[in-house]
Amino acid sequence: MKRPAATAAALLALLAAPLFYAGCGNAKAPAPQLTKPTNATECVEPAATMRANHMNLLRHERDNIVREGDRSRKYRIEGCAQCHTKRAEFCDRCHDYAGVKPECFDCHYLP
Amino acid sequence: MAKADFEIPDIKNGVSVPAVKPGAMAHVKYHPASEAHLTKLGFPAKRVDNWKEVALAKMNELMGKYKSLSLFLDVCVKCGACADKCHYYLGTGDPNNMPVARQELMRKVYRKNFTLGGKLFGGLARAEDLTEEVLREWMAYFHQCSQCRRCSVFCPFGIDTAEISMAAREIMDSIGIGQKYTLEIIAKVHDTGNNLGIPKDALIGTLEFLEEDVKETTGVDVKFPLDQKGAEVMLIVPSADFFSSPHVDSLVGYAKVFHAAGISYTFSSHASEFANFGMFIGSYDNTKKIATRIADAGRDLGVKRIVVGECGHAYRVAYSFWNTLAGPFDYLDKNHSVPTHVCEFTDELLRRNALKLDKSANDEFTVTYHDSCNVARASRMGTEPGGQFEIPRNILKAVCNKYVEMDPEANREKTFCCGGGGGLLSDELLEVRVKGAAPKVSALKEVMDNQGVNTMAMICAICKAQFTKVLPYYDIPMEAVAGVHQLVSNAIQLGDK
Amino acid sequence: MGGLSLLSLVYVALSYAAAAIFVGGLMRKLWGYAVTPNPLCIPTTPSPATKGGVVARLALNIVAFADLFKGNRWTWIGGYAFHVILIAVTVRHLRLFIYPVPPLLAEIQPLALLIAMLLPLPLVYLLARRKMVDRYAWISSPADYGVLILILLIALSGLGLKFVSHSDLVGIKHFLLGLLMFSPVDMPAHPAFIIHLTLVLMLAVYFPYSKLVHAGGVFFSPTRMMVDDPRERRHINPWAAK
C-alpha cells in the first residue's frame, strides 16, 4: 500500500457517505407530512395498527372480496378512498419516504 | 520396497482425502540445534528463562514488520478451502497438518495475547497461551510444513502458511530453540560459502575430476572453471550438484550448454552455493547475508551475468528477494534478467537454434516433469506469467522424444511438494517426508503405470534428494529421478565450434 | 435529545457506541494493515506482472470468489450465495438510511426482496457444513458457529419484521435518519425491531475484532496484491531502508 493515509481517507469518506447524503447538519430528521381526512377523526383501526399493518389487512381481505364476492368487508382499498381523498398527500408521502412502490394503484382507483 | 518402522501410505488407487486422525504425527521430533550454531546465527545459545515473554515480544515485532503475518492472523474465516490441500495432511491425516489448523497453532496464541476477544472470552474463540504444550506443538507442526504455498493458491484471501511457519520458526530461534539441520547448514554457508561445507581444495578437485570425466566420455574439452575473473557468466548451483547423484549429471549438463554456446563462465569459491536456508527459518538477516555473499562474489569476479542452477527455494530467493536483499545488481548486464535461471539460458539457445541435439540419446527414457513448488508458486521464468511451467517443458520436449504430462491437478500451479522442502530434508523427519510425498508419488505412479513413464525430471536439488530417498518406499527405483539438464547433457552434441 | 423515551435513550446511546466501535475499530485494523510494510515481494505465482493485471485478478476474486472456486466448489456455493444475498439485504436496507430514496433504488426493491429473503438458506448450509465434514468440524471454534448463528438470528428477526409482525417502517426510518443526522427521535417500540436492532449492534461491535475483518482485509493481502516484477523493479524493504 503506497499511500495509506489517502486510502484511509477514501475509506472513511465511503463509510461516511450516507451521513452526508442524509443531510448531516440539518436540524431535524425528515419525516413524511400527511394531510389528514376532514370527514372523519378515526380510521377503521387505531393509527398505529394501520401504519404497521394496512398492507396486510388489505392483502388479507382482497382474497375474500375477489374469491367470495363479499363486498361488505371492513378493509377495502375503495374504503380507504372514502376518507383519504388525496393519494398524493397521504399514501404517496410515506411510500416515497420508505421507497415502497405498491402495485395497488396500477388497477385500483384512489383519487 | 524400502523398510520403514511406520506405515507407508497406500497409493494404489491414488490419494484420497483422509479422515481426521488427531495427533497422528505429534510424535515427530527434529534434532535440536547446537549452541554453537544458534550463537553463530545470532540466536540465544539455549532456551532463555523468560522465553514466553521473549517469544511474544518477537511475535509482536514480526507483526509490525510483516504485513503478511499481521493480516493473515486476522482474516482467516476458516472456510476450510485449504484443509485438504496440504500434502502432509493428505499423507498423514493429522488435523494439525491442515494449513488452517497449522496457522491456528499461532493464531490461538495471537488471540490470547493480542486481541480483546481472546483475552475476554478465551475459550469461545479458542485462544490459548504460549504454554510448554503449545510450544511442543509449534516445534512439531511448524516443522511439518515445507512452505510450498499450495494452500495459498486456494485461499480466498491468499493466506500463505509459509509466511506463518517462517515467523514461527524465527520466534522459536529467538528464544533459543532451533532445528539442527537448517541452522547447521546456514552456519556452513557463512563459513565456507556452501551448504555442504566443501572447502576450496575439494571443490577444485571435484571440478578437475569432472573435466576429465567429460573428456573421457565425449572427447571434448568441456571446462569447469573456478574463480575465473572476467568470465561472462557466474554460474551458481546448489552444492549437491558437485557431488550427489543424479544432481551432478545436471551440472555436467550446464557445463556442456555453456561450452556449446561458447560463452565463458565460472564458479565462485566464495559463493559456490545457491541454496539459501535463511528463508526456511524466516530469518531476514541470515537470508540477506547469504544473498549478499553471492552478490559480492559476482562483483569480485567482474562477471556480466549471474546464471543459477536447478534449485527450487534458492531460485525463489534469487528471483524474488535478491534484488531487495543484495541489490541493485548494477554491475551486471541490464539486457539479461537478474538472475537468469539456467533453464531460461538454455531455452534462449534453443530458440536461436544454437544447440545441436540428438533426441534419440534419451530414447530409453519416457519422461514426465515435476513442477517444484518454489519455482511454480513463488517465481517466474521468462517474461510471461507461467513461464516457469512452459520453459522447462520446452527444453524437455526439445531433448526427449517421449514426454508425458502428469495430472494437472497435482502439477503446475497446483503441484504437490516432494515432501522434503522447507528444511525438512533431514533423516529424523523421514516419516514426515515419506508420508508427505504420497500425493506426488501417486501422480507419478499413475503415469508410470498407464503411460510407461520411467523418468521424472525436475529442477530442484531438494526434490532430487527427497525423491531418490523416498521413492524406494513406494517400490519405485531412485533412478527414476533426473535433472532437466541431465537429459540435456545426454542429448547435446558437442561438435567443433 | 429531550423528550425521548427511556427505551429510545438507551438505544440511541447503544447505537452511537456500536457505530463508534465499528468504524473506529475497523479503521484502526485497516490502517494497521495499510502501514505495515511488505519487506519482501511475495505474490503467489503465476501472478500478473503488471498493476492492471493485479487489479483485474483482485476484481475477479471479489466478484466471483475465483480462488475459493478453485479451492472447494461446495464451500464456494454456500459462501458465494451468502455474500450475494448480503448485497440484496443491503439494497433492502439502504432505503432506510437515504432520504429521499433514489428512484432506481425504489425500483429494484421487489427483486432485492426476492433474493434477500433467502438469507437463512446459505447460513444453515454453512452451519451444517461445519458440523458434518470432519475436517471443518475440527477447525471450527464456538466463535465460528456463533457468528453464523448471530447472523442467522438477525436474518430471522428481519424476516419476522417483514412477514410475521410487520412494523412501522416509516417510524423506523425516521429513527434511523435521526441517528444519522445527530438529532435522535423516538424509536418504534416494536419487539421484533428491538430484537433485530440489538442483534445488529452486537454484530457491529464484534465485527472489527473478529474474522469478519476479512471484508476489508482482502484488499491488503500481499500474496494477491503485489505485482510479480521483482527482477524488473527493485522492491525496497521499508524498514531495511531506514
Next chain:
Amino acid sequence: MPEMDRRSLLKMGAAAIAGTVIGNGVTLYTSPARAEEGGGPPGAAATNALEIPSKGKARWGMVIDNNKCTAQCTACTAACRTENNVPLFGDERYDGHWIRKVTLTPERGGPEKHLPLLCNHCDQPPCQHVCPVAATFTRHDGIVMIDKHRCIGCRYCMIACPYKARTFVFKETSEWTNKDVPKRAHGVVEKCTFCAHLIDQGKIPACVEACNKSGEGAMIFGDLNNPGSAIVKYIRAVATKGIREDLGLEPKVSYTGI
C-alpha cells in the same frame, strides 16, 4: 367390441362436423344439423334487478335470443367496455375483448348469423384446469373469474378456451371509465366476469342492461338453479343450445336462433 378401423372413424367425424367461420378469424365448429334449427319464441320480459339467493345456491347463466339480435347493434359490447374499463386502443394488437359480435357463415348456405360471444362460464372450465397458479377459479355462484393479483400472464388459459373469450393485457389502460372497477396492469389475462361486482349488488350485467335499454331484449340473465326465474322458464319453453356443447364443458351461456 368389433375391431374398428381408426382411420374410417376419423373420416366419419370429419363428415359429421362442418366448420363455420366466425368473426376475428376464429373457427367454431357446430353440428350443421343443429345450426339450421332455431327460431324460438320471444324472450321473457326484461328486468334490471336480481334476486340473490343465499351463498352457494345461485348458478348464474345467460340465454341469447339471436332472432332478436341485429347485426349492427353494439350496445352490449360498448356497455361492457365502459363498465369494466376495457379500452379500444385503435390497434388490433392491444385491444381486449370481453364480449364480441361475431358473424356465423353456415357452410351449406343460408343467411349469416350475428351473435354476441362472451365467456361461457363453463361448469367444467378448461381455463381453470390449466392455470398453474390457481388464478382462475369458479365462484360459489358458478362465475369463472381471474384473480389478477395472482395471474402470472402465462396465457395457458387462452389456449385452453374454445370460445376465445380471454385476452391478454398487452398495454395498461390509462384511465378509468368506471372508477368503481379496477383496471388491469400490463401482463395479466382478462375476460368477462358476468359483471360479478354488479351481481353482488343485486344488479344485472352491464351488457344485459344495455341490450334491454336498446330495446332488443335479446339477453336473458338469471339464476339457473331457481325454477321460478325467467331464464329457467324460457329454457323450458324454448330449445336452446350452447356453442360447442360437444366438448362437454357445460357452458352457462346458450343461444336460440343459431
